Amino acid sequence: MARMAIRPIRNEAEYNTALKDIERYFEHEPEPGTLEADRFDLLALVIEDYEDKHWPIETPDPVEAIKFKMEQKGFERADLVGLIGSRSRASEILNRRRHLTIDLIWKLSRKWGIPAESLIKPYKLKSKGATSRRRA
Numbered sequence: 001m002a003r004m005a006i007r008p009i010r011n012e013a014e015y016n017t018a019l020k021d022i023e024r025y026f027e028h029e030p031e032p033g034t035l036e037a038d039r040f041d042l043l044a045l046v047i048e049d050y051e052d053k054h055w056p057i058e059t060p061d062p063v064e065a066i067k068f069k070m071e072q073k074g075f076e077r078a079d080l081v082g083l084i085g086s087r088s089r090a091s092e093i094l095n096r097r098r099h100l101t102i103d104l105i106w107k108l109s110r111k112w113g114i115p116a117e118s119l120i121k122p123y124k125l126k127s128k129g130a131t132s133r134r135r136a
Helices: 012-027 035-054 062-073 077-084 087-094 102-112
Strands: none
Touching: 012 035, 062 077, 062 087, 062 102, 077 087, 077 102
């Protein structure tokens, strides 16, 4: 069966057409190494490229990345303290009073599997006079 060549997606209409085209592969997965499997891979790439350009997903800031990993893995603050070595330093980092060091970025990336690019993103610290409000 003759198929239209896969091209970069340039607009919303082409994007919607590509989505409809790739949809059928989810019902009947092509055999790896076939022309149909190659076509699926190429469609997925051009769709992903279009989505990345038009609807980029922001990575979380470093503190949110750490909190997410802690929640995801069931880690407690004590686990972070064990990694950092200081309870006060862990508190300062989680409360945005201190930036991460290169050494800590390395440890979090290697030991907890947090992508380094999520940990090096700049973020603002809370000012010394700011206090957090508790919710009732």
